[in-house]
Amino acid sequence: MNTTDSIKGAPLPSIRRLPQYLQLLRQMQTKGRIAVSCTHLADDLGFTSTQVRKDLAVTGIIGKPKVGYITEELIASIENFLGWNNYSDAFLVGVGNMGNALLGYDDFRLHGLNIVAAFDANPEKIGKNVHNCEIFALDKMYELAERMHIQIGILTVPAAAAQSVASEMVLAGIRAIWNFSPIALEVPDSIIVENVRLYSSLAVLTSRLANTNK
Amino acid sequence: MNTTDSIKGAPLPSIRRLPQYLQLLRQMQTKGRIAVSCTHLADDLGFTSTQVRKDLAVTGIIGKPKVGYITEELIASIENFLGWNNYSDAFLVGVGNMGNALLGYDDFRLHGLNIVAAFDANPEKIGKNVHNCEIFALDKMYELAERMHIQIGILTVPAAAAQSVASEMVLAGIRAIWNFSPIALEVPDSIIVENVRLYSSLAVLTSRLANTNK
DNA sequence: TAGATTGTTAATCGATTAACAATC
DNA sequence: TAGATTGTTAATCGATTAACAATC
Numbered sequence: 001m002n003t004t005d006s007i008k009g010a011p012l013p014s015i016r017r018l019p020q021y022l023q024l025l026r027q028m029q030t031k032g033r034i035a036v037s038c039t040h041l042a043d044d045l046g047f048t049s050t051q052v053r054k055d056l057a058v059t060g061i062i063g064k065p066k067v068g069y070i071t072e073e074l075i076a077s078i079e080n081f082l083g084w085n086n087y088s089d090a091f092l093v094g095v096g097n098m099g100n101a102l103l104g105y106d107d108f109r110l111h112g113l114n115i116v117a118a119f120d121a122n123p124e125k126i127g128k129n130v131h132n133c134e135i136f137a138l139d140k141m142y143e144l145a146e147r148m149h150i151q152i153g154i155l156t157v158p159a160a161a162a163q164s165v166a167s168e169m170v171l172a173g174i175r176a177i178w179n180f181s182p183i184a185l186e187v188p189d190s191i192i193v194e195n196v197r198l199y200s201s202l203a204v205l206t207s208r209l210a211n212t213n214k
Numbered sequence: 215m216n217t218t219d220s221i222k223g224a225p226l227p228s229i230r231r232l233p234q235y236l237q238l239l240r241q242m243q244t245k246g247r248i249a250v251s252c253t254h255l256a257d258d259l260g261f262t263s264t265q266v267r268k269d270l271a272v273t274g275i276i277g278k279p280k281v282g283y284i285t286e287e288l289i290a291s292i293e294n295f296l297g298w299n300n301y302s303d304a305f306l307v308g309v310g311n312m313g314n315a316l317l318g319y320d321d322f323r324l325h326g327l328n329i330v331a332a333f334d335a336n337p338e339k340i341g342k343n344v345h346n347c348e349i350f351a352l353d354k355m356y357e358l359a360e361r362m363h364i365q366i367g368i369l370t371v372p373a374a375a376a377q378s379v380a381s382e383m384v385l386a387g388i389r390a391i392w393n394f395s396p397i398a399l400e401v402p403d404s405i406i407v408e409n410v411r412l413y414s415s416l417a418v419l420t421s422r423l424a425n426t427n428k
Numbered sequence: 429t430a431g432a433t434t435g436t437t438a439a440t441c442g443a444t445t446a447a448c449a450a451t452c
Numbered sequence: 453t454a455g456a457t458t459g460t461t462a463a464t465c466g467a468t469t470a471a472c473a474a475t476c
Contacts, residue, residue, distance in 0.1 A: 011467060015421050016414035023396055023413075037433065045398050050469060053434065065434045065475040082417050083424030097318035104311035111413055112420040151423065176423050178416065182237055184259050192426075194419040196412065199237075199325055200230035202392065203296050205408040206326040207229050209365065209390050210297030212406075225443060251457065264445060267458070279451040279458045433475085440469070451458075 014055040015082075019111070020045055021056065022078045029071050037068035084112035091150050091174070093165050094157030095120040095135055098180050102154060103131040113152065117144065121161070138165075145172035154178045155185075228269040229296075233325070234259055235270065236292045243285050251282035298326035305364050305388070307379050308371030309334040309349055312394050316368060317345040327366065331358065335375070352379075359386035368392045369399075 024044055028036055038049040038056070045052075056063075056074065059081035063069045079085045087109045092099055095118050102108075103118060118130060121138045128135050136144065145153070153169040155162060155177055162181035169177060176192035179185055185193055238258055242250055252263040252270070259266075270277075270288065273295035277283045293299045301323050306313055309332050316322075317332060332344060335352045342349050350358065359367070367383040369376060369391055376395035383391060390406035393399055399407055 010421070012418065013467070015418050016411070018421075019396070019411070019413035019417045020398065039433080048469065049433090050471095051467095053436095054468085057435075063434055066432050067476080068433070081421060081424070083420040088420070088423070097315035101311035101315035108416075111416055113416060152419070176419050178419055182233070184234065192419060192422045194415055194422075196415050197230070197233070198410065199233040201408055201410050202322075202325055202327060203233050204226065204229050205366070205390050205392055205406060206297040206302070207224070207232075207295060208406045208408075209302070210295070227443070253457080262445065263457090264447095265443095267460095268444085271459075277458055280456050281452080282457070431476105435474080436472090438469105438471075441467085443464100443466085445462105445464070447460100447462080449458105449460085452456095 010058045014058050017045075017047070017055050018059070018078050018082060021052070022075065022082075022084075025071055025075050025078070029075060033071050035064075035068045035070050036074070038063075040068070082112060084110070087112050087114040088152050089114050089116045089148065089150055090152035090154055090178075091116065091141065091145055091169075092118045092133075092154040092156060093120075093138065093141060093169070094155065094161070095122075095125055095130060096156060096158070099154075099156035100130060102156065103133050106131075115154065116148070116150075121157075141165075142168055142172045145169065145174055149173065151175045152178065154180070156180045159183050224272045224295075228272050231259075231261070231269050232273070232292050232296060235266070236289065236296075236298075239285055239289050239292070243289060247285050249278075249282045249284050250288070252277075254282070296326060298324070301326050301328040302366055303328050303330045303362065303364055304366035304368055304392075305329070305331055305333065305355060305359055305383075306347075306368040306370060307333045307352065307355060307383070308369065308375070309336075309339055309344060310370060310372070313368075313370035314344060316370065317347050320345075329368065330362070330364075335371075355379075356382055356386045359383065359388055363387065365389045366392065368394070370394045373397050 021041060024041060038052040042049040042052045059077040061069060061074050061077040090113055092102060092115050103115060115133060118133050118135045119138050119141045120135050125135050126137050151174060153174040155166060157165050159181050162183040163185060166177055166185045166187055170187050170191055179193055179195045182199060187193060235255060238255060252266040256263040256266045273291040275283060275288050275291040304327055306316060306329050317329060329347055332347050332349045333352050333355045334349050339349050340351050365388060367388040369380060371379050373395050376397040377399060380391055380399045380401055384401050384405055393407055393409045396411065396413055401407060
């Protein structure tokens with residue numbers, strides 16, 4: 001068992017559920033709730049209480065029998081595990097429909113992310129500001145990412161450009177790519193790639209519809 | 215085993231991979247490729263060939279030993295299974311950042327979806343056209359969805375409005391909701407809900423980054 | 429104390445992978 | 453025919469759920 005294996009200890013499905021707990025807990029905290037039990041969280045989200053307990057344990061939190069978890073502690077524990085206690089600077093490449101939308105999300109900073117600059121190949125977009133973020137020429141990305149030690153790249157270019165931009169990100173020292181293109185990127189093993197596949201999601205929806213209509 | 219169970223026969227992970235095969239196959243077809251083997255598809259996407267075979271079998275396709283699958287047949291089989299041979303009309307509610315982006319996607323029709331109208335609560339947006347789609351007042355949604363027998367609703371409203379709009383969609387006869395809000399919607403069991411959880415995806419990315427930096 | 433809740437071990441379930449016979 | 457490929461059964465792996473002891 002090497003280091004990478006042991007880090008992977010947390011099941012991916014658990015990690016995916018953590019933001020849901022976090023959102024609920026933040027709401028509860030503003031309502032002044034001091035402690036919360038697994039049963040309560042489970043009921044609100046439609047999970048089983050055992051699953052909630054397993055998920056939360058991933059973050060290292062320790063609860064109190066008969067009481068539950070201290071809301072504040074649990075929030076901190078989840079945020080810490082996800083790296084959302086601080087935020088990391090990120091570059092966004094490709095200011096099309098999706099890129100534009102993401103630049104407008106103003107609560108990424110509550111989710112560990114801070115988009116500091118955007119890039120596009122279209123000369124007409126360069127120099128403009130979108131949602132308070134300046135758009136630079138694509139060929140400036142390499143230099144700036146290297147200089148600013150950017151670790152996260154958000155890839156929202158058309159499919160045809162995805163692989164070449166991804167490769168450039170890797171060369172510039174970017175270590176994690178949030179990929180919104182439908183392309184299976186080829187990058188070194190050390191690079192973290194997380195794909196957002198809208199069409200996979202749509203496929204689940206339409207196939208269910210198609211197969212219940214019969 | 216009832217009807218619902220037998221329909222659910224296809225594993226969800228397989229369904230999620232089908233659009234990836236489809237995209238690749240469509241590319242191959244334009245390049246004039248008549249037949250394709252599992253091994254080839256597997257290599258291109260980084261899967262095992264057994265997995266590809268199992269996934270494709272879900273759609274009912276039958277291959278030819280020594281040859282593989284006829285590209286055209288396989289494309290048709292996947293499209294048919296996903297319900298992407300035709301497209302269904304859909305309403306989009308909430309023309310904010312994400313709503314705007316989705317209205318701009320012009321290849322949804324290749325993926326079974328046709329957005330025919332958009333709705334928003336903001337009076338300033340009403341009557342305008344976004345990407346050739348007219349924006350109506352939110353309170354017109356119910357009547358129009360019922361009248362046009364709309365089956366699919368795309369939910370891109372802010373979190374606070376998500377549940378109430380979803381409930382209204384259900385009352386209007388909408389049978390499947392593509393939910394982009396981070397809310398766990400409460401709807402009858404018969405309604406199909408497919409959630410796009412951006413923050414789940416981001417959590418996987420940042421947690422990996424946080425846990426490899428240590 | 430009694431009862432609610434956590435933490436953990438064991439059992440179940442489902443998806444992936446391996447092995448191999450059937451086929452053209 | 454020989455070899456590549458499919459289709460299918462069995463083995464493995466990982467996540468979820470059930471059961472229950474420990475705890476305040």
